[in-house]
Amino acid sequence: MSDDHHTQRLAEPVPPAGRLEVQNPFDLKPIASVDTLDRRGVEAALATAHALFRERDAWLSAHERGAILHRTAAAMQRDADRLAALIAREGGKPLVDAQVEVARAIDGVHNCAEVLRSDGGREVPMTASAAAAGRLAFTTHEPIGPVVAISAFNHPLNLIVHQVGPAVAAGCPVVVKPAEDTPLSCFAFIDLLREAGLPAGWAQALVTDGPETAEVLATDPRVAFLSFIGSARVGWHLRSRLAPGTRCALEHGGAAPVLVDGDMDPADVVPALAKGGFYHAGQVCVSVQRVFAPRSLAEPLAQALAEAAAALRVDDPSLADTAVGPLIRPAEVDRIDDWVRTALSGRARLLAGGEPLGRTCYAPTVLFDPPADARVSRQEIFGPVICVYPYDDADSAIAAANDLPFAFQAAIFTHSLDFALHAAQRLDASAVMVNDHTAFRTDWMPFAGLRESGLGTGGIPYSFADMRTEKLIVFKS
Template sequence: MSGGDDAAPLLVAGEWERAGEPFAACAAGDGPVVGHTFHALPEQLDRATTGAVRAFDGTRRSASYERGELLRRAAELIAADVEGLARTLAAEIGKPINDARLEVRRTATTFRMAGEEAERIGGEMLPLDLLPSARGRWGITRHLPIGPVAAITPFNVPLSLSAHKLAPALAAGCTVVLKPDSRAALTLLRLAGLLVEAGVPAGALSMLPMSTSVGDRMVTDDRFRMVSFTGSARAGWDIRSRAGTKKVTLELGGNAPVIVDETADVAHAVARTVAGGFKYAGQLCISVQRAFVHRAVWDEFVGGLVKGAEALTVGAPLDENTQVGPMISVAAADRIRSWVDEAVSGGARLLTGGAGDGAYVAPAVLEQVPATARVAAEEAFGPVVVVSPFDDVDAAFAAADATPYGLQAGYFTRDLHRTWRAFEALEFGAVIINDVPTFRVDNMPFGGVKSSGLGREGIRWTIADMSEQRLLVLAPEAD
């Protein structure tokens, strides 16, 4: 392919450029070509970075009402383009169309909330007269934007995850260069067009699909003051090791557990686990991967989970009836099938699913899985739930915690005392009571511990991360 008028241009420091290394964007599952765009060249990244530095001189001085109005205009434009964005998203990454529409609406909400938060950024005034020598002195604090931000996002929730970097950056007064996953490039370039239409200052935003070798330059370029990364644990911690003195936030992988005790509403737990385990073919860092179930409700829960998995409609992403679409590639589906086969060879029992052609994998439920099997011990990132029984809830807490990951955990119970025990015992960024770890709304702090990340996302928390506190000390004139 060669670049042409049909190829989506890159946004480079406020200019649209049909240049770079051309590539074809293919549908999920190694499907047909859905469009064309470019991978940015090193010189385009350099111009984008220079543009971000120059634009920051203006954005840092912008008024909060200007930033708020910009973000609200962006939210309105995104909301008006739900169908266009959703269909591009579904075609590129294989997300079922109804889930894609929901992601677009969430993206609009994120920009709207960022507009509100932009007008709440403040400081405080505090007395400093704690010593005789400090008599009459006062301190005033302000939160000032940190500077140009390098942002990197994955394929699986590309609009929402990018919004959680772009919107807070613009709210804080920062500039940003975003490297989207190339598998979602067309979707993010469409979003960039809406942000330009909303009035993002020239240079304040660049949208650059890039090869890894070119994108790595952002990590070590000291013109950026912060790197915000969402993706795999391996890549994230490598970025942190090479980022130098920059601030780094990481939202990484998971191996999310859910616990169902004998007091739980089992029907509710089943319904939510079906949704939380198999949504977007399990390709979420907070998908339910492990379910620990009290023996007293084991038969009811596992039977319901199997029936629920089998009732899901697996099909093409743009089919209105599809609930589970393809995985992102045939290679990803082959990996899941091989992990299921490996577990069965090691003594596990496959209760349903696990088969499929090409990029499609039928939602799978396994029991009696060895703890060392990859489908239980590593992040599966596919439509697989491993179920295990327990008799003692503290043992279940320990088993759920026996992972290097710590993003979110779910616990179904009616026991308030156990709720607090779970909150203290489970080493995760969030403990979700009577829902699955897949639960997330956009005004909550979101992030992990252990290998799952560093820092928290969520509009207010990200704005704080993208800001630096500055103190002004006022001393009285000498008597």
């Protein structure tokens, strides 16, 4: 057991229910231990959040919240190297990508402060009706109430910023439960918020002693808004159990499709596909997974992608030149290998990878034309595997791309405006990238999973809007 021990970040600490060991996912060595909390801890956190929200005179003003957020971003910049190393150690993300995540998270905290300046109320016209004459009506915004955020492991700092930052900006007390695999980045962010002047009760963090306790946290009637990032199975279950009146946003995943036009040179497509598919070992909810290319181009494209995959260094994520790190748990290595081998027992051809590299890593893998009913074709693999499928006409490829219960982000590679517009209008997706990979995003753009991929719209300004209510005030003269 590591000597680095972390307690919960509650306003009023309670006795722990147990202790969780946090491991480095590359070498499986313990790096820290974290207290877990049972229902008593959940009750303490929610009671604090509820009491703060009900005491309106204790609400922080918008300018106070903005200043706290800007000071937090400055402290994150000061600690950027420490935060990047923490992401790499607990989450297995290669250091170069962890540094990018920290930079994004810092910018995201600034974004949380900036939305306070740009999203005011509105006048509701009263002069259009004789019955409304002599009145002035306008809207203002108020915090929706206590927010509970349940987060995922794959971006252990930036996802927390996306869930906690808008709540702070909106003036909502927030209780966040990070992923059990990666709680340390969350705790670090909460500590920096408090260092910047946020009173402890406005942002609390805890790790529960099991899924039942996490469900109690999410479904308590005092929760006004649930922000969930994680598996569809858990997310839809929690939504079905929410208390009446609780709003929510769910972000799950998909099996992102890419449609390549016949006018493309593989050399112009492969770098983006490799980045979008193998970044963070494919553990991204909009990672490139299914690539559709014309029959004449598909195999040369797949071979070039295989060469790019074979050239990636898979190693310790703390090393500067590591391109692909570990899966979050050894069980994920076994699952991915099983999916790949099952596809190979069908008609799929293995062009690169296809094997575990030790207990914790999986070789970047390219499969050519796996069966349409294989799990690699129909479910989110959440690993470093890209499948390439030949097509005879674009509309049949679009139909195959759409033939899943998921719809999130998609991509098109083409030099033809007509092809781009035709495909973009027909792909089932909330966002379509043209000549870029499916995993591109900025943190202020809408980010929405459709169908089983999620509910609501992420992105900092959109989460901020979700965490506020609009109040109409009418004056009669």
